[in-house]
Amino acid sequence: MSQRIHVQTEINGEAQDFLCDPRESLLDVLRNTMGLTGAKEGCRNGNCGACNVIMDGILVNSCLVLAVEAEGSSITTVEGINTPVGLHLIQQKYMDHAALQCGICTLGLIVATKALLDHNPAPTEHDVRLWLAGNLCRCTGYDKIVRAVLDAAEAMRENV
């Protein structure tokens, strides 16, 4: 048995620590060790975005981050997107626009949308498509997702 490593981190605003094998990805630890299964594994090589989390303000594919690299970092998973009073506007707009079908890509997309709107509160349709091009969705054809994101951006600007 290889030496397991102790990692201290912050997940969704709470201090967390875990033991991991050096070869484990952040995705594996989130799902199997921390029980945070909102990040999904679609490809395990960074092509689909279903495992997106925000790490120190940067959108990452958690399947491409080694768990040990999370030492000292602050991570937001989809479970941390909700506001204390309920759904985030992004989540609400995905629901309002029926921007999900099977839902497996939706969680990574919501995290990616949060990262987009944190960086760019007034994206164009092209900005949305470019930013989200790392997230594959096979059900929707993307149309309703783009509308949901543009609507969420507008609603969030009005809410400020």
Added chain:
Amino acid sequence: MTEKTPTLDTASESKYRIIGKRVDRYDAADKVTGQAVYGADVHPSNLLYGKVLRSPHAHARILSIDTSAAEALEGVHAVITGADLPSVSDRIVDLGETATSLRYQSDNILAKDKALYFGHAIAAVSATQPYIAEEAVSLIKVEYEILPPVLDVRKAMRPDSTLLHDDIFTDELGQKSTQASNVASHIRHAQGDVEAGFRQADVIIEHEFETTMVHQGYIEPHNATAIYNPSGQITIWCSTQGSFGVRSQTSDVLDVPISSVHVIPTEIGGGFGGKNSIYLEPLAVLLSKKSNNRPVKLTMTRAESLAATGPTSGSYIRVKLGADANGHLTAAKLYLAYEAGAFPGSPVGSAAGSMISEYRISNVLIDGYDVVVNKPRTEAYRAPGTSNAVFAVETVVDELCEKLGMDPIAFRLLNAAKEGDRRPDGPTHPRIGFIETLQAAQSHDHYQTPLDGKYRGRGVACGYWGNWGGRSSVSASMNADGTISLITGSIDLSGTRTTTAMQLAETLGIDLEDIVPQVADTNSVSNTEGTYGSRTTFATGWAAHKLGCKLIDAVKERAALLWDIPVDTVDYEDGCIFSKANRLTFKDISKYLDETGGPLMVSATSFEGGHGPSATTHIVDVEVDPDTGKVDILRYTAIQDVGKAIHPDFVEGQIQGGVVQGIGWALNEGYFYNDEGQLLNANFLDYRMPTFLDVPMIEAVLVEVSNPRHPYGVRGVGEVPIVPPPAAVANAIHDAIGVRLTALPMSPARVLEAVWEQTPSAYLG
């Protein structure tokens, strides 16, 4: 209350209280917060992780398997090989949209004597951690005798070809041949006299087409978690399109009673036909049995999903069409050779039934061949087998229009099939809305707006798909507050809990919020076919309507007891039970259940015909980059007869999603094998599905030609949207650069080659 007699409904918006409204989806909140539990999220106590060893060879005899080193690795609990599966008979098993022999199903799950494709499962391991299981499979030593791979469908059909199986004898139009072959079957549909039809033609066009295998590409790979408990009871959690299919297939392959298998379906991350068959479930069960009854979870990687689950067929197709000078189609001769993959069962039959059925042609001859090759066994993919066939047919139709100087929509209107016309494969069309989609396309702003610009072109293509009905079961319990718990056996891929509840609420005349729908496991509801064949809103919705009628009868009986009057003096309307002297709401009856007999629970099933076929017309504008061969989609409009759209958002979503899958099939997706039969692009970077950046908004136009054989006019909507896109895009490319492409995908390399072939000077720059 008797069931609503299906009638031709003109789809007026005002007619329904709930149907046709864009209501909230019941399961959406859990799916945007991460709370919805998918197959890979299941984590029973004391869980072990499994991993499958897969063949690196496309065709090889397995001489020996040495598992000792894997078994000796610390953390490994069990290793299984094909020898652990019981030997099974040759009987046919139903896989939902396809069927296969039980022996082939077993051999596909774990190879016995031969590995028949790159990725074929050879052995499986359970261990305490996923990475230990991964290490363990690398320690299994397999001795192979490598055989020549059979990779080309036409070469596979030759009498001198290497054989995959020595026991396949061609089913030649119903007669078994005596010589072993890779051709599993030859089917034929014949109508009229095709040679006479061509003699009547003034224009005849004939082309050959080739397409490669493509995958459904659901984002969630296959998974299964199973426990074989000490009493021999089996519990399986998995992402599947049909829990009852998983139960019967697992019981067949493991040769255990069906009652010993309990399937708990989780949320599912996409299927599109690819999650009807089992792959991992029996392995997880056997590993659990050999791991001291600890639960075992198996999840596929993306590479495994692409290499070793069922894509749809690659194909070789010949299309010959004739039309007279007035534009009437006089004859069609179609030849289809479909790759079945390693075991028989390609969708060549459904392709033959749908590829040209939206046209009225007196003389048709369709020959279809189901051919085994050393590639993964094919599975259903959204209107199975039809997109590639229609790519061929509609390309030739487009060329006929060009030669005749006719508008492509006017030509199709002239030849459009309608109610009473006979399909080439036998059935007579019920009421279909093909003509209505063409008329809507003709007057649509997209078609009316001229397209300007060099290297830009517009294409039109149509599609038809028969849809399916099948078995569905639902039940309802009245809660203490008068709300209804609705149980359905149908897996919800895209909102069908909600569309089923909407049809029940409409029938009962109550608020949708008063119905709580839930997808049940195989012990909690009766047999329900998988969510495939565009059947769920149609068939499970029909069951929900029947359920509502039974509930109305039940509450009328309760009210009659309460009011002490004959039941035939009690009426029900708009959510109210009433007699001359009394009135109660549907919900209010909950207060009087105990004094009228106790709890109220009813169930209903449906097993109906009458699934209305779907027809659709697509318009696409493209721009071709003459320097790179890249094709950009500028605008896309899909006009579809949707029967009655129960939830228009969901119907639009089905159309938009199907179109974009079809665009992927048209432009980029395809399996690339090397000469040894190894799949070279088993990842999402190289198996290039459309991203957000690759497509524009997709306009979905819903034409509602009610299905007269459904209580609410529903016809399936999910599959036909994928049918026209490859043809529509090909026709647009022709309009843009004057080149007819006859192979899929129409990748930049193929487009560029075609440009250079046409204009050699372009090659020289």
